[in-house]
Structure formats: C-alpha cells, structure tokens
Amino acid sequence: MSDNKPVIVLVNPQLGQNIGKAARAMLNFGLTEMRLVAPRDGWPNPEAGPAASGADMVLDQAKVYDSTAEALADCSLVYASTVRRRDLVMPVVAPEEMAREIHANEGRTAILFGPERSGLEGSDVQLATKIVTVPINPEFGSLNLAQAVILLAYEWSRGAGEDLVQPTMKDAEPRAPMGELNALIDHLDGALDKAGYFFPPERAEATRTTIRTLLTKPGWSSREISAMFGIVKTLAAPYDRSSKER
Amino acid sequence: MSDNKPVIVLVNPQLGQNIGKAARAMLNFGLTEMRLVAPRDGWPNPEAGPAASGADMVLDQAKVYDSTAEALADCSLVYASTVRRRDLVMPVVAPEEMAREIHANEGRTAILFGPERSGLEGSDVQLATKIVTVPINPEFGSLNLAQAVILLAYEWSRGAGEDLVQPTMKDAEPRAPMGELNALIDHLDGALDKAGYFFPPERAEATRTTIRTLLTKPGWSSREISAMFGIVKTLAAPYDRSSKER
Numbered sequence: 001m002s003d004n005k006p007v008i009v010l011v012n013p014q015l016g017q018n019i020g021k022a023a024r025a026m027l028n029f030g031l032t033e034m035r036l037v038a039p040r041d042g043w044p045n046p047e048a049g050p051a052a053s054g055a056d057m058v059l060d061q062a063k064v065y066d067s068t069a070e071a072l073a074d075c076s077l078v079y080a081s082t083v084r085r086r087d088l089v090m091p092v093v094a095p096e097e098m099a100r101e102i103h104a105n106e107g108r109t110a111i112l113f114g115p116e117r118s119g120l121e122g123s124d125v126q127l128a129t130k131i132v133t134v135p136i137n138p139e140f141g142s143l144n145l146a147q148a149v150i151l152l153a154y155e156w157s158r159g160a161g162e163d164l165v166q167p168t169m170k171d172a173e174p175r176a177p178m179g180e181l182n183a184l185i186d187h188l189d190g191a192l193d194k195a196g197y198f199f200p201p202e203r204a205e206a207t208r209t210t211i212r213t214l215l216t217k218p219g220w221s222s223r224e225i226s227a228m229f230g231i232v233k234t235l236a237a238p239y240d241r242s243s244k245e246r
Numbered sequence: 247m248s249d250n251k252p253v254i255v256l257v258n259p260q261l262g263q264n265i266g267k268a269a270r271a272m273l274n275f276g277l278t279e280m281r282l283v284a285p286r287d288g289w290p291n292p293e294a295g296p297a298a299s300g301a302d303m304v305l306d307q308a309k310v311y312d313s314t315a316e317a318l319a320d321c322s323l324v325y326a327s328t329v330r331r332r333d334l335v336m337p338v339v340a341p342e343e344m345a346r347e348i349h350a351n352e353g354r355t356a357i358l359f360g361p362e363r364s365g366l367e368g369s370d371v372q373l374a375t376k377i378v379t380v381p382i383n384p385e386f387g388s389l390n391l392a393q394a395v396i397l398l399a400y401e402w403s404r405g406a407g408e409d410l411v412q413p414t415m416k417d418a419e420p421r422a423p424m425g426e427l428n429a430l431i432d433h434l435d436g437a438l439d440k441a442g443y444f445f446p447p448e449r450a451e452a453t454r455t456t457i458r459t460l461l462t463k464p465g466w467s468s469r470e471i472s473a474m475f476g477i478v479k480t481l482a483a484p485y486d487r488s489s490k491e492r
Contacts, residue, residue, distance in 0.1 A: 025393070027386045053388050089419060089467075096404070135403065140273045142299050147271070150393055151400055157381065158342070188477070197480045210473050218464035227456050231434070234443045235481035 006102055007110040009071050011037045011124050014116050020051025021146035023058035029157035034062040035071045068124045073179035076107030080128035081148050082120045091130045095155035098132045103159050106174040116145050126212050173221030180225045191236030252348055253356040255317050257283045257370050260362050264391045266297025269304035271396035275403035280308040281317045314370045322353030326374035327394050328366045337376045341401035344378045349405045362391050419467035426471045437482030
C-alpha cells in the first residue's frame, strides 16, 4: 500500500458547500489532508460541514494559507488540475500517469484545484510541476470542483492498493520541496532585478514566468538546488555588493 | 473509438436535481443515453434541467419505463452499481473490469443505479449480469448518485479514449541539440571560473560534473536554453567586463 497520499489544495474556494463536498469526495478514497488558500468566505465556514456528509475529520484538520506557494512549501511534486494552457509551456499528464508518478514519488505530493468559476490562475499553475487534465468530452466539459477532486482521488486510489513503484519513473534523488525551489527563484530574481534584467517592465511578468518554468522543469533534488544556489550566489555577488554599497 | 456506450439506467430516482446532475456527469464522458424507471416525481421534471448545467440533450432524449426489466430489454450485458450484496450470489467486478468487458461486448450494455437513499433493491440487482462496485474507503463510503455515475462513466471513457481530448504525454517543445547546451555550460563555466568558483582546484572536476548533470537533467528546449543564456550572460556581465579591463 502506497501511503503517499496527495495533499488536496483548494485555491481561493468560493462556497463553503463546495469545500464540504470536496472533503467528502476525498474521504471516499481515503484522502484526508486538505489545504485551503485564502478561502473567499474565511475559515471555518458553517456551510462546509453539512455538505461534507460526515467527512468532518477532513474539514477539522484543514489548514489555511495566505498564498499557494506557502501551501506547497513542503511538497516536492505538484499537479495543477486544469485544462491545457496554451499560454504555459508545461508538461500535461492524464490522471493515470499522475497517479503512477505520485505512487513513485518519495516526497510529499499535492494536487491544486482553482476556484469554482474561474479555475486556477496562470501564476498558481506555474507553481506546479505538471498540469493534470481529465480527458473529457470536447463538446461538453463541465466538471465541478468536487467532481474533479473525486476523479483524481479515485485515480490515485486505484494504484494505492498495489505495489506500483516503478523504478524507471523515479529520479535518483527525490525532488526537493517546493519551498527550496522558491527560495532559489527568489534569490535569482533579486539578482536579475538589480542587474536590470527585467526590462522593459511590461515584459517582466512574462520573463518571470519563463524563469519559473525553466527552473521547475528539472525536478532538482535538495542537493542540486543547493548547488544551483551556490552558482547563482557566486555570479550574483557583484550585485549583492553593489546593493550594500548604495 | 469504441462506440459501445453503456446506457445509464436510473431506477426510481427521487429528485429531479439528481437526474440532472447524473446527465451532466454522463455527458462529460460522452455518454448520452439515459433511461428512467418510474421516477418518483414523474417526467419531465422541471428541476432536472437547471442541475444538468447544459447537458439538456441527455434529458431531452431520456426514455421512461415502468419497470427495470423493460428498460433493460435490449441490453445483453448489464451491471448493477451497488455495494457487494451478501444476499446475492453474483459476480462482482471493479469499474476497470466492467469497462474492459463493455468495450469487448458486441451487444448493448447498461449500468443500473438505484434510488438515492436506499440504492438498488435485490430484485433489480438480480436483473443484472454482474455487480460493479467502486472500491471505496471502508470507513467512509459516501458516494451519491451523480458521483457513482461520473466514476463509472469516467472509467468507461478511459478505454474509449480516442474521441476525447487526450492530454499530450510529452513536453510541448523538443529537447535542444547538445551543442546548444554545451555552449551554455561553457559560458557559465567561464564566468564561474573568473568568479573564483572552482576552488579548491582539486574539487574543480567534480564541481564541473555536478554542473553538467544539473543542466542536462531538465531536457531544456532551444528556446529555454536561449532564455538561460540570457540569465547567465546578465549575471556574468561584471566578470566579462573585469576580464576586458585587465
């Protein structure tokens, strides 16, 4: 039995009822860890409990975060549940492949879900390692939040009973938690900013997206991120000095 | 594309809303044929439409029957969606196996679902060829009608595939030729050397190996390598200048 249960992260969920339904969907397949990023109506939400139909333990243990990055800090493998994004160059996997990878991953994993109406924003999708898309009817795609959660939870559970660990899927070293990658990106960003890299300003956001995607793609381990940190710090030293001199 | 789409048969459904939700669940995975056996509140039901979120064509085509036997008359393979029944000696399959069998079957197939509160009665289950049971958390089994429908429709669709939008399994951009990666590594190496990174000298070779491994792992595309080049050149600019000044 793989005990690598993914954390379910709901980003800006709107209705308490839907948070409750998501909890119910999770617990049907044995998932218990829910994280909420800035739920619109605060937390706890009195409408969540009745909709959970008994899955109160999931709601009681749910943790609230201010930002998606904080909610993912201890996770080394993150899937963004969304349709294909033409604006982002990211790997897209089907639920089956996601499930296989989660079972093979040694660190913590998370699955991100966006708000009910709008879905995940690009900036949140970019925090993920990959996009996971449920293949649906191209002429009628209408999955609500709890349905998306239950399908991915079900797919995860299908592999949970067997010994699915596939050595070929695994990297030699486990992926570092997202918090370490984010620290690297922040440091690089600071140095590039001082070096005048983000010019013109209207391109800055797109450039930052590119950098994040570039550095998320490798799936570096903690050791590798630490080595990259050394490289970036060495190169950025003149900028660090110049800022101190100012 | 297997066009053996199972008929979804709802036996004595209670709420129009749940019939609508079941229609929505079906159409997400391309299933369009719904049959209703003696719906409690008659048919059509004004509450079904709004809950179907656009899957009206399923509701419009739904046929009503007086008995389960009549609803199944043209089907050669029938699954009763229910938990295992200790009172009935019948084969029980998991959703995967059901899907495989449906795709292999030449005649029409149907999946039976019982009323919301009580589930299928023994007399209806016995009309089926087999029982299909979604493996759920033994300590918390709480699937509602639409959830049961969506999980089995999804499982069916996994084998039907071709017409559904399949996510691409590979990255959108091909890996860059090694020459481009080597040029990036060389440039970085030159900058790091000037910055005094390769110290002590006896560690230099191991450090260079680490850097190469780090940068080979991502499988960056030409576009991505070009972006990394920009980053490295920006950070390395002070070293380039200092070497020219010497």
